[in-house]
Amino acid sequence: MAELFSSQIIKSSKEGPNGLIIAGIHGDEYEPVLAVMRLIKKLEGRLISGSITLVPVTNRNAYFSGSRVGEDGLDLARTCPGNSNGSITERVAAKISELIKKADFFIDMHTGGNLFEISPLSGYMLHNDPSVLQKQREMAAAFNLPIVWGTSPELEGRTLSVARDGNIPAIYTENGGGAYRTEGVEELVDGCENVLELFGLLPQQKKKKKAMVNIEDDKPGSGHLQVMHPSPDEGVFIAKVGLGDFVKEGDGLGYIVNDKGEKSTQVLAQQSGMVFLKRAVPMAKAGDALAGILPIKK
Structure with missing residues (x-):
């Protein structure tokens, strides 16, 4: 059976948190994929503690057809935690869900793909554990995009719902869509490095903070863009x-x-x-x- 997706693990010689950064959940979202590819090259030899697992193309079946969904018609972002004996998307969902469960923190990067244009934002699910919620707020702010958005914890099938159930601090990003934006790649690389600094995997550097709007909305269904x-x-x-x-x-x-x-x-x-x-x-x-x-x- 062909490999569902490949990952790269970069480790420090010092103990620390184990992070996970992924892209390509949807096959028509390119800036996050290129950002993770760049991080694989850029982070080698730079970690001062912990480790980071990087998955540039999570949904290869959709990516190589330039489609949001796989050949089985399923949306990977609605299929987690998946089924290891199911269709292609269900198997990918099961494999990525297992990686999420092993992480100490998690970032899932998106764009609007072919269908939508989206203002740059960092989002998270409103968690019922105060310590997890606070860490997610810190992660989203550290990513340094103009909008920070906390939304309903009730949405299912997401990578973030897997993280929620495992009490793993997790954020997602939306940045662009429609036409490809070269600058979007650098914004995502910078944001990921900021979060790695937050968890002590990289040394702290002084960076200019963007003006941010912070919104939290716990209404059922908030954060569901497709409706x-x-x-x-x-x-x-x-x-x-x-x-x-x-x-x-x-x-x-x-x-x-x-x-x-x-x-x-x-x-x-x-x-x-x-x-x-x-x-x-x-x-x-x-x-x-x-x-x-x-x-x-x-």
Whole structure:
């Protein structure tokens, strides 16, 4: 049987935490994959304690077809903890879940892939263990992206839900999507190194902190991007807003053009705040996510 994915372990001669950084859960998210590849080369010989396991392409089956999902049609980010005797995605989910359970801390990096553009953010599940929650807050802040977002602990099937169940501090990142961004790779490399410094695997360095917005939202389903502002009809979504725009509840985000060339439905903001998610592929089916808004004041 072909190898599901490969990993690289970099160790220090001194005892310390064992971290895990992964990318390529979805096959159309490229900046995180390149960031982990760069970390493999950059971290060799630099750790002052502990160890780090790096997985650049977790979902090889999806990656080599440039697809979000594998050939079995399953989304790896909804399949954990998986099944070692199941389909290709279920087997990958089982293998990556075992790695997560062995880690002392965990980072899972994403973009919006082909479908979405997403403002740079670090996220985490709101954990019921105060010590785990606090460490996740510190990790997300250390990653040094402009938005820090704590969301519902109830979502299942994720890598982070495996970490949650194991009381392992874990964050995920979203950064870009749509068109490839070279600068996104460096932002992710820097962010990972910052977290390794937090856990003592790298020496502390003074770095300029970005201005951050911190949001925590424990409403059921918060953090589930694929259900935000679902398209009311099938057609082409013409967006009237961009990432970073501030809107009020009821403002127009855009509209759907049906197959007759008519503006069939206006898409209205469901809450006030900042647009952080926008569909990159204009064609949408009914129910597809079109946009996301964070409750951030201007």
